[in-house]
Amino acid sequence: MQRSVRTLGVRNGGTATASSIPAFVPETMGEACTGERCYRCDVRSQSLCSSLPISELGYLDRIARRQHGPAGATMIHDGAPMNFACNITRGAVRLSRLMSDGRRQVTGFLFPGDFLGLTRRQNFPFNVEAITETEYCLFGLNELDTLARDYPDLRQQLLEMACRELDSAQDQMLLLGRKSALERVSSFLLDVFRRQNRWQGTDNIVTLHMPRGDIADYLGLTIETVSRTLTRLRQDRIIDIRETYSVEILTPQGLQELTGNS
């Protein structure tokens, strides 16, 4: 049986060098950023704001509790009561499900601007862990509900966010169920690249904000296979691995063709 189970402690607590992973600090998040204080990338989710009138943004500020945590910290344990939502404002976060024998599936990564806690369940069904040093804002669900009652568009916005997540979850199912290792890694690199380019310049540098183990558990592979595949992409002059966490895409088109998508 194929099992990639390693010492659990190492995976969860690899905090020693975790600080060397570059934290994602967006320069600008959307065009509405103002100099002194950027409302959109601060306490509020961009998606959230867009469905509220300006007059309510102050309320959103008041109900938000700012938090920050060190790299490696478990922000939310699987099964924790879900009475708040969360908006990432700095750093990188991973969502994961764990099997009892230690096998892990990373179901997603969150970067600044991403929102967590769309669902209305009793408990969180996954672990939420900080990969790098993180800043985030908590919103009590009760307060958010109050807001949602007055502004149906907010609820609609939440529904649409859930739908986008569902869509990308199904893409990931295709990746995990039918793609080869090469296709998975290629897809992943382009995916991270595109998410970063939402906010930042348009050079071809992809900054990975997570160690190889997280990538492996996200792609349903082992660390070794991820590493080997990256090496192969480098040898084939598709990418250049400038540092461990910094990859340059030499031929975006070539990488795209390796993803298996069209």
Add this chain to the structure above:
Amino acid sequence: MQRSVRTLGVRNGGTATASSIPAFVPETMGEACTGERCYRCDVRSQSLCSSLPISELGYLDRIARRQHGPAGATMIHDGAPMNFACNITRGAVRLSRLMSDGRRQVTGFLFPGDFLGLTRRQNFPFNVEAITETEYCLFGLNELDTLARDYPDLRQQLLEMACRELDSAQDQMLLLGRKSALERVSSFLLDVFRRQNRWQGTDNIVTLHMPRGDIADYLGLTIETVSRTLTRLRQDRIIDIRETYSVEILTPQGLQELTGNS
């Protein structure tokens, strides 16, 4: 490279013996079924109804367009404009994403009572195909929106349905990324079993409403591996394959232990 690409025509159009697949006809769907005509399993989604006052159920009836189609029919093509939602009332339906070279990932199965079209996208991001003969109801999104405007709970209900789907999508990601073939097939059998037992008696018979190829594409395996795994489960006296589409679970606990979940 491992690729399970077979003649596309066979997979999509295997209508010759498709009629031999047992269609799912729920005897009772929830306790609210009345004799003469079961409102809940007819035109309306149970989930939908539960958030509406009785007085509006008539409206729901009026805006619903009943449809039915033969086994093997493509109900909705990937990319089709999404201007309606859909409630399955009879039969079995599969949702699938296709890669350009023919590899397929089945992202879900729909049975009576299941709802389709939660998302508000321009186009459907997957294929919707009838496995067996099917009956379903279409709701125009405009009409549904009108209803949702007056009843915020309906919108909340839709959000919760989307969240449940998201949750099960993440479970499926764990299955596809980290589970062995034996664990996948065991998980699948128990999953179908539990979904059926929502509505029907509590014997240990699982009726599969889809051919092996659909199961394989759902579990990220090949037909042969699914077949071999079922054979192994039979030899180990975990299940009994009474007919191709009818499996008896001899030891539910034994099967549960093979799923890898705790």
Add this chain to the structure above:
DNA sequence: CGTACTCTTGAAACTTCTCAAAATGCGTGG
């Protein structure tokens, strides 16, 4: 400058896939 961790590389093992053929099941026509 050494230690600890992660990442990379190599070789062997294992699981699953591919290819091929036989068996089974179903619908049709005699």
Add this chain to the structure above:
DNA sequence: CCACGCATTTTGAGAAGTTTCAAGAGTACG
């Protein structure tokens, strides 16, 4: 009602891809 033909399912053997185990290289930090 039975035989035939077609499609699906099962079974077998070999091949391929990924994992596992193991060791070495690189990097960060005290």
